[in-house]
Amino acid sequence: MVVFALMIALVGCYGGNPEATSSKEPQVLRITAGNEIPTMDSTGTLDVLSQRVINNTFEGLYRFGKDSKPIPGIAKSYEKSKDGQTYTFHLRKNAKWSNGTPVTAQDFIYAWKKSLHPDTLSAYAYLFNDIKNAAAIQDKESRLYGKVDELGVRALDDSTLEVKLEKPVPYFLSLMAFPSFFPQNEAFVERQGDKYGLETKHLIFNGPFVLSTWNHEEGWELKKNPTYWDADTVKLEKVEVKVVKDTSTAVNLYEAGHIDKVNLSADFVDQYQDSPEYSTMKKPEMYFIRMNQKNRFLNNKHIRKAIDMGWDKKEMANRILNNGSLPAFYLVPQNFVTGPKGKDFRAKYGNFNTGTVQEAKNHWKKGLKELGVKQVKLELLSYDGELSKTITSYIRNQLEKNLPGLSLTINRQPNKQKIALETKMDYELSYSGWNPDFQDPITFVDLFVSNGPYNWSDYKNPKVDQLVNEAKNEKNPAKRWSRLQKAEQILVENDTVISPMFQTGQAQLMKPYVKGFVSHPLAVEASYKWTVIEK
Structure with a gap:
């Protein structure tokens, strides 16, 4: 995945294996966030909170697994050329958007070109520079400036995506798990215009969950996506998120049993550090x-x-x-x-x-x-x-x-x-x-x-x-x-x-009945795909 071996101090997964359990408890995870989601447009995001929500509602060719290494997502497999400069991804034919339309190679090409077009240039456009011609497309002095059709990607068919690189990139699969490389459905996005990514009605999803409600500045709710290709793995039916900016308020909600996880500020560490629900992690x-x-x-x-x-x-x-x-x-x-x-x-x-x-x-x-x-x-x-x-x-x-x-x-x-x-x-x-x-x-x-x-x-x-x-x-x-x-x-x-x-x-409290909560040492922060409630 990367050119060097990892030494991650953060333990990425809490609890047991949700696939080995069967629970009749209501599968609802209740958590908080410190701010409002700025955007749900994967090509327009540049903050961790947006990326966390997008990571759980969309999926790229790869996604970050329980150990935070890239694992197959929409791509079930790939081949790499001997020189390391051409990747051919084979997409899952059962991958669908939440409106029932298939996820295709063209959905990736559309999103990537959108990220590089001068009119819709992504803040993360520079991450594409390893792909053939991407840097030149962004260079105003280049003959290829703005010519997104020159990007080194093509759909060999609906389920096969070819990506050509300028040079071998040891961490390329890790990039493919980052939200900027997630697909977008062109027909749907174009119908939404500049409203895309701003409200639930202007969004469709291809990940484990859908953003079902979004009350700005108050909170949002994720529901299990029944059209997700790996829906059988997803045990949670719902993730409820409240916007809470004050730690003491969040701790009170946790103590009252209204939320299942809370990050602690220094004022609360001494009070809770001996609790079996307390843990810390380095990020x-x-x-x-x-x-x-x-x-x-x-x-x-x-x-x-x-x-x-x-x-x-x-x-x-x-x-x-x-x-x-x-x-x-x-x-x-x-x-x-x-x-x-x-x-x-x-x-x-x-x-x-x-x-x-x-x-x-x-x-x-x-x-x-x-x-x-x-x-x-x-x-x-x-x-x-x-x-x-x-x-x-x-x-x-x-x-x-x-x-x-x-x-x-x-x-x-x-x-x-x-x-x-x-x-x-x-x-x-x-x-x-x-x-x-x-x-x-x-x-x-x-x-x-x-x-x-x-x-x-x-x-x-x-x-x-x-x-x-x-x-x-x-x-x-x-x-x-x-x-x-x-x-x-x-x-x-x-x-x-x-x-x-x-x-x-990060010091935190988490209810013991929350199993399989995965924290990532990367911008996407967390995955709920493997979480299960076992009371």
């Missing part, structure tokens, strides 16, 4: 402060380094989060992937910018002197959840105390509005994060290439661009690994494009 999900270099203060390297070193990351992870999260001094997470010699990606460089408060003050003074100012006013964009408020308040207090002359205000926004501000680079500092799309370090490192779709910091370094581009084309695993490590060092240690905050840990 390869990273949170960091973006620094928009369009801002004249943040364009100064010393100011950025001062902000990165000017607050206590260890105290925040251990005391405020208190859920197994790790203080982060890096971009690529610990225990995510190992390299050609069996060592973790972090082994070579370890932590960056582990300086003291005094070092932060020194950088701050140098930055102020270079800018010719004594006062700096900045705004920190943040999520509007309860934990986010605690984290940003802590960081503000630390930075204002340790960096004389800094005034920091907090701008808390709902998830959808926050993402919109970030994509427009209408912010100064932003509490942001990244969950890996596939299991390879490049999913983190290429976030900050000059023309990258998620380089929301106006950062440009030709050396980083060169290293990442060479890594993408390097066939020698050791050389590829080394280039990605060097690029990360430049990004974090030398240029301090971000201030890493923490690598996510």
Whole structure:
């Protein structure tokens, strides 16, 4: 699946094997979410919550299995050419959309071309660049710009999809399990127009569940999809999701028996850590402060380094989060992937910018002197959840105390509005994060290439661009690994494009009757396909 062996600290599956059980209990899973779903259009999503729901209601050629490795989905099998550059996928003939129409090879081609067309360009269009001509189709200087029919895919028949690559891609099947590569039914989508993905009546599904109700800002409901090709495996009849932004409210719902799973904030860890329903997990999900270099203060390297070193990351992870999260001094997470010699990606460089408060003050003074100012006013964009408020308040207090002359205000926004501000680079500092799309370090490192779709910091370094581009084309695993490590060092240690905050840990309570709940260390987060209720 990937070029390197995995070292995932997260245990992906809870409970027993639902296929080996028979339960007469109502098969209803009740959970919460912290925000509203921004979109259900698989070509338009860029947030984890949307991807989680899409992962459970749609299915690609492959899907992530119980161990988070890609397993056959709509594709029952494939062949790969000797040079590794042509994949031929054979689709299941019993795969159907929830309106009864068959899922065909053309449904994949339509969705992929839609993702690359200039009028409907996906935020994840860059993930297609390994497919023949995809990069050129997105390049305004290329003769192929906008010519999506030149994409290296074709339907040999309704059940056979051929995909040609620019070069061998070791993690290609993992990409096929990511929502951006899921199919869409052209006839249905075109009839919906710009309403597609915004309401249940403007959606059809081909996954284990359908989104049956969607009460915006309040919650939604998933129901078992009877037309799903593997419906016999799906035991849950329904998944009820409430939008709850406050942890104490969610814990009260859990205690009252109204929900079956709850994520805990630090305030509740000590109270519940001895409970048999309590567990923690490490995730390869990273949170960091973006620094928009369009801002004249943040364009100064010393100011950025001062902000990165000017607050206590260890105290925040251990005391405020208190859920197994790790203080982060890096971009690529610990225990995510190992390299050609069996060592973790972090082994070579370890932590960056582990300086003291005094070092932060020194950088701050140098930055102020270079800018010719004594006062700096900045705004920190943040999520509007309860934990986010605690984290940003802590960081503000630390930075204002340790960096004389800094005034920091907090701008808390709902998830959808926050993402919109970030994509427009209408912010100064932003509490942001990244969950890996596939299991390879490049999913983190290429976030900050000059023309990258998620380089929301106006950062440009030709050396980083060169290293990442060479890594993408390097066939020698050791050389590829080394280039990605060097690029990360430049990004974090030398240029301090971000201030890493923490690598996510998660403390949670789950009712013992919930079996087979699968958590993924990737953007799709969770699968309900194998979950069963056994009271």
